[in-house]
Amino acid sequence: MKGLLAVGALTLILSFSLKSQISQPAETLSSKKLIRDFFETAMNYPEKSIEAKEEGKVLVGLTVSKSGTCNNFYIIKGVSPALDAEALRLSKKILWKPAFENGQPVDAEATLEVPFNIKHYKRRKGLSATSELIFNPNLMDTSGVIYIFAQLESRPKPLLNDKYRNLTNYISEILIYPETAKTAGIQGTVKLDFVIEEDGNTSNIRVATSVGGGCDQEAIRILQSIRWMPGRKDEKQVRCASTFEVTFLLSDKKQQNIPNRQSGGL
Structure with a gap:
């Protein structure tokens, strides 16, 4: 009996290890560096947050469906309501590839970190040749399509x-x-x-x-x-x-x- 239990336990461990090796987490289409670049370029740092010297990293959680679409965005670790809202806006712009398990796409949880640094933000805006360009928000489609x-x-x-x-x-x-x-x-x-x-x-x-x-x-x-x-x-x-x-x-x-x-x- 002990021998059978040992074999069963070993089989369970091997099966779990094999499943872990086959599983592939959800991934962003773009690299981490390019996503950071996008966050810095597209960020609208709230003026009140700059005045209050609010800085830090916002950790956003989300669900990547098996089709690659994203939903259920939420704040895991926030900094302030204003920065959290901007982190959510930016995170919704990022495209993902679904997770895979046993060769099949599956729904999976994922995270994105959005850093807020006032010095970096001001320097980036100062280097941008089109930093003065402002589009009317009322003319922008917000559906995400x-x-x-x-x-x-x-x-x-x-x-x-x-x-x-x-x-x-x-x-x-x-x-x-x-x-x-x-x-x-x-x-x-x-x-x-x-x-x-x-x-x-x-x-x-x-x-x-x-x-x-x-x-x-x-x-x-x-x-x-x-x-x-x-x-x-x-x-x-x-x-x-x-x-x-x-x-x-x-x-x-x-x-x-x-x-x-x-x-x-x-």
């Missing part, structure tokens, strides 16, 4: 300094070919998927086609430097899915870039 270009009345447009003729010219002027890629003779086109938010910021950036050698990071740097005039639907500024491409070509001529070949979906 992400549209494709075919559904829009007007497509988003990059907001660039007048000295740049167009987006292609802008990319050509600021692109820095990574030394690692040069040395290794790496060429190719980096394709990024992302979302243009209703306030013109970019979110959920991820690499769809990688080149390597630092080219992916350079393409991301360029995309992050651009603010957009949002797309419009039903006279509202809305979220929309887009793609951004930068071609890295080694030649004696100026590097050629193929920017912003935008798709109709994520």
Whole structure:
């Protein structure tokens, strides 16, 4: 009997270990670093919180469904009502991949940490070339729906300094070919998927086609430097899915870039 119990216990332990190895937690589509970058760029730090010197990290809990949609957002660890509300707003912008168990998608709990630092916030806003740009909140769609270009009345447009003729010219002027890629003779086109938010910021950036050698990071740097005039639907500024491409070509001529070949979906 003892032998049977021991075998049964061992089988249970092995089964539990195997299940733990197969299980995969829910993950954000974008990397942790890019999410932090988005939080810093898109954050609306409440003026009263700045005056009161309220800072800290808000921990947000949420449920990621097996379809990848998110709901049941709540505060696990807050700082103040105003900062907690802003943390919830930002967290709802992040897209997720569902958790998997035994090869099947399942509902799962997840968390996001939103840091609030007044010094970092002021520095980031000071560096932003479009920090003075203000969109009317009443014209922004708050449903959270992400549209494709075919559904829009007007497509988003990059907001660039007048000295740049167009987006292609802008990319050509600021692109820095990574030394690692040069040395290794790496060429190719980096394709990024992302979302243009209703306030013109970019979110959920991820690499769809990688080149390597630092080219992916350079393409991301360029995309992050651009603010957009949002797309419009039903006279509202809305979220929309887009793609951004930068071609890295080694030649004696100026590097050629193929920017912003935008798709109709994520």
